[in-house]
Each structure stands twice: as structure tokens, then as C-alpha cells.
Amino acid sequence: MSLGRPEFVGHIEVRGLTKRFGSFTAVDHLDFEVRPGRITGFLGPNGSGKTTTLRMLLGLIRPTAGTATIDGHRYVEIDNPLTVVGSALEATNFHPGRTGRDHLRVQAAVAGVPDRRVDELLELVGIPAAARKRAGGYSMGMRQRLGLAAALLGDPKVIILDEPANGLDPEGIRWLRGFLRQLADEGRTLLISSHMLSEVEQTVDDVVIIANGERVAQGTVQELRGDPTAYVRTSDPERLADALTSRGLTVTPKGAGLRVTTEDLAVVGDAAHAADVAIHELRAEQTHLEELFFNLTESEEHRNRNLVGVSTADLPPPTGAPIDPALLVDAPQEDRR
Amino acid sequence: MIPAIRSEFRKFFTTRLWWGMLIPTVLAGGLFAWLAATLIAGSQQPGAAPAPDLDNPQMVSTVYTFGLNISRLILLAIGVLMVGSEYRHKTITGTFLGTPKRARVMGAKVVALLVIGALYGVVQTAASFGVGAFIINNRGFPILPDGAARTLALSLLVLGLWGLIGLGAGILIPNQVAALLIAVGVAWIVEPLLGLLFASQDWGKSIAPYLPSNATNAVVNAIETNPNGATQLSWWAGALALLAYAVVMAGLGTWRTLRADIS
CATH class of the missing domain: 3.30.70.100 (Alpha-Beta Plaits)
Known part of the structure; x- marks a missing residue:
């Protein structure tokens, strides 16, 4: 399979990236790079600045300082970017009255991709029939798959996914792992954010961990595991x-x-x-990586600063009683196996 | 630019909005032509001073364009929704990912809206002309007096321009519901009241013709809806006035959109 545009190798570089919203510093002099042809996990507790970083990389948010480039180009400078960088940021960005297939066709028109490719991708992510219904009725898992299909439309070298495993059932997560590995084996560069180490640890080659908008660790999974x-x-x-x-x-x-x-x-x-x-x-014992990540998500100073809702202290004790999933959505989650 | 425009058309025609808005456009075109023709015909009282009848070209234009009072609001709403629904459903993220040069996105929306306005204009004009010409012909008057053909053509332009005004309001006020309420409220209630106020004052008489509804009537050569109406603009001046409203709002909104963080 030839990957769209040979002039791009898929090297992501983030240098001194900073974003301040008023007095709140969401991302603070962040440096990291993503090597071509590898899967990089972008990890951090909720509210640590992952999404803001990805949105700056994709030209949606203006950095206060610093740069984020793909093969030396800012996203906005790339001509027909969907054929170079495919991304899925949130599983909610669909018009509820438009079918999933038509959502992809809207994007396909911009990327200059034929409708045939839309149908191929719907097969690939496993929702060909559902895609002809209006997106308003989709489950979270279907939205994730549709978002993934949208990211792949332009046969991009670089794929950026924000929390792709959110809302997937265990079977879906297994499917996603295999799918991502296949994409990487085709020579693509993948950057995948997650607030759950366990979701990505088995999938990724490299890891960048941030907390409070600052880089805490970067390296291969092997190195960081110790x-x-x-x-x-x-x-x-x-x-x-x-x-x-x-x-x-x-x-x-x-x-x-x-x-x-x-x-x-x-x-x-x-x-x-x-x-x-x-x-x-x-x-x-826990690996160094697990310990590192666990300490990050648990320590008071790294608690989600955006979080106005629930903290773990407000959650019911672990009696086995069901917990309202809505409470958990934004709460810092413990991930210890 | 062409791919972005094609994408805008696909956005428009892949939700139920387009036919949900087209039906009232057709109905308004037909019903209001019938209403106008009937009112004008009914104003001919034997013995009273002769009122302008359907042999008067401006009266004919009024019959053919009376439905614009509704359909221009429909296009206004479509224009608002073209941006507003993108913010509301966050599809604006995908749009800017596909076309990161945001001014190009707005340009594509402008082109798409002008075409959509013209398409709605064709449908609305067909309905108005079908009903209006039938009544006028029955009364024995010519259905296409001087200038009527131009009026029909210009109603397409008018709807395109009203779409742009809506787009401007939509870009300026990203909150869809607020933008809709404000745009339709101003165009439907506030602006006509201002028109009456201006027309009744000496100082306002020179401003009144530039108000959107009066400028619209000027473009299509319809009679003024204001009783004490001031002099009407020429059709091109009316069109320029409408364009100015659209450009000012869309320009301000785009200027801000180019800088905004999309999150």
C-alpha cells in the first residue's frame, strides 16, 4: 500500500509549546518528538493538557509560544492536510441529523477522495450498515469507529487520535489494538493520547507522559518499564x-x-x-512505568486542575455497588492492575 | 477552494434542513403572490379614486416578489445555520481540519450560499410567477410588463444576499440559537419598526431607504411597505446596501474566527 504523499515521512516535533488561557497555563514549554513509523502513546491524567497540545498541533488552537510541526511544516501550511495527517479528536463531532456515511462524504469532498473509499473505510472499521443511519443514534463505540474512519480517509502518513479507546467495550479495545498495530505496520506514524496506561501500554512503542502541561517522561516503553x-x-x-x-x-x-x-x-x-x-x-512489583503513571494520577499536585466536578473522594466506597458512569467521566481515574 | 465548496454543498444537502426550508419557501411564494394579486384587485372600488391596478408594472413586481418577505427570512436562517450548526455540533473542528485556512472555509460558504440562495430563488419565483401570472392573465393584463423579467431575475440575487447577511450574523454570533433569534428578530420585527420610525422623521427619511427591507424592495422594484415611504433606491444601490450589511458582519466575524481557538 502506497501511503499518499511520499514527501512526508511523518516526523512530529513539538518545541517549547505553551498555551495560556488567561492566567491558566494549560501547556507549559512542552518538548517532545514522535518518530516516524512508530506508535507513540501520549499519556497524562485528565486535564493535563493532552487535548490542548493535540489541537495546537492540528492548527485549531493558537499556541501562546513555541511550535508544533509535522515534517517541519505547521499544520495550516500543509496543502490538503487530510492526505498527510488524519485525526480523530472527539467522538462527538457529528451532526446528529447526518448519516455517518454522509459525514465521511463531507470530509471526502475536501480531501478529494471518491465515495468508493468512504464505503471501503466503513467496511474496515466495521460499521457499513449503521453508517446509513443518522449519527444522532450512534453509541459511543460507533462514534469512535466513525471518527477513526474519518481520520483514515485521506490515506494519511500521520494519524493522531485523542482517547480512541474511550467508550469502547473490552472487545472493541482488543479490536482497536490490532487495528492500530496494523496501521503502524503499514509504515504510518501514530500519536495516541490516553489517560489510561493500561489501554495503550501493550500497543505503543514510545511513550510521552505529561502532567500539568509539562513533560514528565519520554522514551520507549522498554526503557521506561525498566x-x-x-x-x-x-x-x-x-x-x-x-x-x-x-x-x-x-x-x-x-x-x-x-x-x-x-x-x-x-x-x-x-x-x-x-x-x-x-x-x-x-x-x-509494578514496573517503573506503571509506578510513574500511578503516582502522577494519584498525587495531589497532579490532580486535574480543570476539574470542578467530582474527586475520587466523593465517589462511593468500593462496595461493588454500581457507580453512575457520568460521575466517572472527568474524574481522575486510578489505573492499577 | 473548489473541494471546500463541494464539501459545503454536501453538508447542506445531507441533512433534512434543505427540504424543511424549501417547503415553506414554495408555499410562501405561491400564497403571497395570490394574496398580493387579490388585495390589489380588491382595491379597485367603483366610484373611488382609481388605485394602481395589475396593469401597473410595479404592482406586478409586487405580486411576484411579495413572498420574498418570508423567503428572505428563510435564507437568513439558512445562512445563520450554515455556521451556527457547525459550532453547535462541533463539526467546525472537522471543517477546519480539512481546510485549516479558515478564510477559505468562509469563502466556500459564501459561494455555496449564493448558489443555494439562487436555487431557492428559482423555486420561490416559479411558485410566485405561476400563481401571480395566472391571476394577472385572468384579469386580462400582460403577465410580463416592462421590468418584470428583471424583477424575477433579481429576486434570486436578493435571496442570495439575505443568505449572506445570515451567514454574517452566524459567523459574528457563534451561538446558533442566539444568532437565529437575534437575526430573525431584528429582520422581522425591529427593522420594520425602525423603518416606520425613520420614515416618519425628517432626519430619518434619508436613512430609511438603506434599511434591509426597503433596500430589498428597491432591488425587485416592489412598492414600499412603509406608508410614508421615502424615495426608493435604484435596484443596484439596493443590492449594494444589502451586500454591505453582509460584508460588514461576515468580515467582522471572519476576522475574529481566524484568531479563535477551536476547542
Whole structure:
């Protein structure tokens, strides 16, 4: 499959990007880049400035300072941009009285794409029949798929998706993962925002994490995960540490126990057994990435500054009682597996 | 520019708005032609001073264009909705993603609206002419006296211009509901009242002809609806006055839209 415009490789660069709304700084001197042909996850708690950043990249919001470019061009400078950059920002941007198919045809006219391609894409995202009904009655999942189809209309090199997994059921999320991977395998550059690490961790190659409009971390998922570690508590830490070290493992004290650099818990158990010490606790630790992201979403200073509604403190205790989903929409969500 | 214009046409013809607005346009065209012809014919009282009858070219123009009083409001609303519904349903995001040069989007809307106005004008004129010519012919007068053909052609222009005025109001006031209420309210109620006020004052007599409804009547050579009406503009001056309203509002609105953050 040839990707539309060969003059674009799909390298996104964000330099010193800043946006202030009055006294509120939504994005603060943000720097990151997205490498061509890879899937980059753009992560951060709700209200951390992800959407504002993406909208600046797409020429919808004027930056207060800094630049956001695609292969060195600002979005507004790209001729027929839909054939270079495809994006889906919100699953609500449809006229309720227009069918999904006609929504795509409106965009297709701008991109200079024939109606045949519209029907192909509707097949591809799996809503060919529903697309002939008016969009007002669509479920969130259908809106996401329609938005995805719209992003792909112009066969773009770069695909930018804002929270594409929102509103998808587990089956839909699985489908989305496979779909995104396929798009990347075709040589496209993908930038995908999410406030849920678990949604994208298995899909993305690179990660950019922001909080309060500032970059907190950037790197490949491998780098940020760090080496897998296990935590063990025992009756005799010193003896176990010696035993583990003699097996070539790195051991550091942590709290009342030890942190062992390994992903194989059995090794630790066997070593303890051989050294004749009792194990009181043994578990795999969170990866560095998980820990980093969890701390971000939980720490008070990184709480969503835009949030006027509910905080987690207002939510019912975890008794298993159903929670009104409306309450959860904007609330900072914990994501710990 | 051409792709953006094509996209605007697709937007317009893929919701129910276009035929929902076309039906009242047809009805207004036919009914008001019948109403005007009947009123003019009925004003001929034996013994009284002779009133202008349907052999008077301006009376004929009035019959053919009386429905414009409604259809210009319809085009005004269409113009407002062309921008307003994009903000309301946030489709403006997709529109600006496809055409990030925003002035080009507005230009495409202008072209599309002029054509849509002309299309509605053809339909409304066909209805008005069909009904009006039938009555005039029955009374034994010529159905196309001097200037009537020009009047028919110019009603297409008038509707296009009223569409642009609506577009201007829509760009200027992105809140669709507010824009609709204000635009229709001003055009339908406030402006005619101002017209009466201006026409009754010495100082207002020179302003009154430039008001949108009077300028509209001037373009299509219809009789003034104001009893003490001041002198009428020539058709082209009337058209320019309408254009000026559209340009000022659309210009101000576009200037602001180019800078606005779309979120």
C-alpha cells in the first residue's frame, strides 16, 4: 500500500509549546518528538493538557509560544492536510441529523477522495450498515469507529487520535489494538493520547507522559518499564540476600524486605528454600512505568486542575455497588492492575 | 477552494434542513403572490379614486416578489445555520481540519450560499410567477410588463444576499440559537419598526431607504411597505446596501474566527 504523499515521512516535533488561557497555563514549554513509523502513546491524567497540545498541533488552537510541526511544516501550511495527517479528536463531532456515511462524504469532498473509499473505510472499521443511519443514534463505540474512519480517509502518513479507546467495550479495545498495530505496520506514524496506561501500554512503542502541561517522561516503553523486579519479605533478609546474590541477581533492601531484579518469582522462592529461610511475602512489583503513571494520577499536585466536578473522594466506597458512569467521566481515574 | 465548496454543498444537502426550508419557501411564494394579486384587485372600488391596478408594472413586481418577505427570512436562517450548526455540533473542528485556512472555509460558504440562495430563488419565483401570472392573465393584463423579467431575475440575487447577511450574523454570533433569534428578530420585527420610525422623521427619511427591507424592495422594484415611504433606491444601490450589511458582519466575524481557538 502506497501511503499518499511520499514527501512526508511523518516526523512530529513539538518545541517549547505553551498555551495560556488567561492566567491558566494549560501547556507549559512542552518538548517532545514522535518518530516516524512508530506508535507513540501520549499519556497524562485528565486535564493535563493532552487535548490542548493535540489541537495546537492540528492548527485549531493558537499556541501562546513555541511550535508544533509535522515534517517541519505547521499544520495550516500543509496543502490538503487530510492526505498527510488524519485525526480523530472527539467522538462527538457529528451532526446528529447526518448519516455517518454522509459525514465521511463531507470530509471526502475536501480531501478529494471518491465515495468508493468512504464505503471501503466503513467496511474496515466495521460499521457499513449503521453508517446509513443518522449519527444522532450512534453509541459511543460507533462514534469512535466513525471518527477513526474519518481520520483514515485521506490515506494519511500521520494519524493522531485523542482517547480512541474511550467508550469502547473490552472487545472493541482488543479490536482497536490490532487495528492500530496494523496501521503502524503499514509504515504510518501514530500519536495516541490516553489517560489510561493500561489501554495503550501493550500497543505503543514510545511513550510521552505529561502532567500539568509539562513533560514528565519520554522514551520507549522498554526503557521506561525498566527491569522487572520482585519484592520479597522474609524471616532473614541478610541470608536471603546473600543467597540471591550468589545466584547472580541484584538485590537491594526495600522497606522491611528486599527488591530483586528478576521477573521469575520461582528463582526467589527456590533460593529461599535452598537457604532455608521462610518467605512471608513474594510478589512481582509494578514496573517503573506503571509506578510513574500511578503516582502522577494519584498525587495531589497532579490532580486535574480543570476539574470542578467530582474527586475520587466523593465517589462511593468500593462496595461493588454500581457507580453512575457520568460521575466517572472527568474524574481522575486510578489505573492499577 | 473548489473541494471546500463541494464539501459545503454536501453538508447542506445531507441533512433534512434543505427540504424543511424549501417547503415553506414554495408555499410562501405561491400564497403571497395570490394574496398580493387579490388585495390589489380588491382595491379597485367603483366610484373611488382609481388605485394602481395589475396593469401597473410595479404592482406586478409586487405580486411576484411579495413572498420574498418570508423567503428572505428563510435564507437568513439558512445562512445563520450554515455556521451556527457547525459550532453547535462541533463539526467546525472537522471543517477546519480539512481546510485549516479558515478564510477559505468562509469563502466556500459564501459561494455555496449564493448558489443555494439562487436555487431557492428559482423555486420561490416559479411558485410566485405561476400563481401571480395566472391571476394577472385572468384579469386580462400582460403577465410580463416592462421590468418584470428583471424583477424575477433579481429576486434570486436578493435571496442570495439575505443568505449572506445570515451567514454574517452566524459567523459574528457563534451561538446558533442566539444568532437565529437575534437575526430573525431584528429582520422581522425591529427593522420594520425602525423603518416606520425613520420614515416618519425628517432626519430619518434619508436613512430609511438603506434599511434591509426597503433596500430589498428597491432591488425587485416592489412598492414600499412603509406608508410614508421615502424615495426608493435604484435596484443596484439596493443590492449594494444589502451586500454591505453582509460584508460588514461576515468580515467582522471572519476576522475574529481566524484568531479563535477551536476547542
